[in-house]
Amino acid sequence: MISISFSLDRSIEIAKPIEEVFQFVADFNNWRSWSAWIIQEPQCPVTIEGEPNTQGHKQTWDGDLIGKGSISIASLFENQYLDFDLHFFAPWKSHSKTQFKFSPIEMADGSEGTSVTWAMQGSLPVFMFFFKKMMTAMIGSDYERGLAMLKEKLETGSVTSAVDINGVSEQKGFYYIGYPVTCHKKDISQKVSPLFEKLCTADLPKPDKVLTVVNKFDMVSEQCDMVVAFAYPNKPDFTVPDGMIMADMPNHQALEVLHTGSYHHLSNGWTTLMCYLRHAKLKANKRLKEYEVYLNSPAEVPSEQLKTAIYAPLK
Known part of the structure; x- marks a missing residue:
C-alpha cells in the first residue's frame, strides 16, 4: 500500500x-x-x-x-x-x-x-x-x-498530576462574565494568570464558579480563544465592566474529567476528556463550549492538591 x-x-x-x-x-x-x-x-x-x-x-x-x-x-x-x-x-x-x-x-x-x-x-x-x-x-x-x-x-x-473520569452528568446552566483572551497554547499561563488577578480585584459579586470557557482550540496551530470568567446561576443585574463580556450556558449533559494537580499539567485532563469521548462514542454538542471549573485555588492549597473539573457538553 x-x-x-x-x-x-x-x-x-x-x-x-x-x-x-x-x-x-x-x-x-x-x-x-x-x-x-x-x-x-x-x-x-x-x-x-x-x-x-x-x-x-x-x-x-x-x-x-x-x-x-x-x-x-x-x-x-x-x-x-x-x-x-x-x-x-x-x-x-x-x-x-x-x-x-x-x-x-x-x-x-x-x-x-x-x-x-x-x-x-x-x-x-x-x-x-x-x-x-x-x-x-x-x-x-x-x-x-x-x-x-x-x-x-x-x-x-x-509528578503533580492525576486524572479521574467522572462520567456523564446533568449540569445546570449558568451565566458567565469575564475577559476574552486569544493566545498560543504555550502562552496560556502568561496570558491567563494576570486576567484572573484582574477579575478577582474587579468590583463583582462573589461568583458561584470560577472557570475558563474555551470558545475554540486549534490543535494544529495551537491557538486558543477563551474567556476567563466568573459564573452565576442567574442572569446578573449589574453592568458588565469595560473589557468584559457576558454570555450564558444552558442546562446540559456533559462528560466530566477531574484533574488533580498543577495547572501546568491540565492538558493531561483535556487529552483524557477527548480520548474518552472517542472511546465511549459520545457526541460533543458543538453548539456549546467546553469549559474548566476551578474547585479550589493556589491561595488555598499546594499545587499537588489543586482540583479542576473539565467538561465537554454532549448532544
Whole structure:
C-alpha cells in the first residue's frame, strides 16, 4: 500500500546529569510514573520484559482507553541515544520508530543538566493524507506532556498530576462574565494568570464558579480563544465592566474529567476528556463550549492538591 511519511520531535531541558536521565529513561519500570498515556488509564495492564538499559528491553500495554501496543529498545549508545521499535495493535495496527537523544548542558545556576529530544518517524496510508497535520500535532502534544512529567519526576521525585473520569452528568446552566483572551497554547499561563488577578480585584459579586470557557482550540496551530470568567446561576443585574463580556450556558449533559494537580499539567485532563469521548462514542454538542471549573485555588492549597473539573457538553 502506498503511504506518506511523517516525522516529529519535541525537546526539554532537565536539571539532572545526563547519566541519571539516560538510566531513568532506559528503564521501562520508570515509565508509568511519567507516561502521557498511562496517566489517562492508570489501571491499564503493563508487562515489562528484559533487562533495563539493554537491547530487547520491552514494555507491552493492553488498555481499553489507550489501546494495545508494545515498545522495545532496538539499539542504544549510553548517555547519547535510545532507539525504539513501537508497535500498535489496537485500535489500529501500525509500526513506527522513536528515539530519545541526550545532550549534556549547563543550567543557568552552573549545575549539570540534560537536553532531551523525543522523536518519531512513521507513515500513514495515502488515503489518510488529510490526517497528517492533525496526527503529528496530537502526538507532538503527547510528547510535550510526557516530557513535562519526566522533567518534574526527575527534578522533584514526583509528578503533580492525576486524572479521574467522572462520567456523564446533568449540569445546570449558568451565566458567565469575564475577559476574552486569544493566545498560543504555550502562552496560556502568561496570558491567563494576570486576567484572573484582574477579575478577582474587579468590583463583582462573589461568583458561584470560577472557570475558563474555551470558545475554540486549534490543535494544529495551537491557538486558543477563551474567556476567563466568573459564573452565576442567574442572569446578573449589574453592568458588565469595560473589557468584559457576558454570555450564558444552558442546562446540559456533559462528560466530566477531574484533574488533580498543577495547572501546568491540565492538558493531561483535556487529552483524557477527548480520548474518552472517542472511546465511549459520545457526541460533543458543538453548539456549546467546553469549559474548566476551578474547585479550589493556589491561595488555598499546594499545587499537588489543586482540583479542576473539565467538561465537554454532549448532544
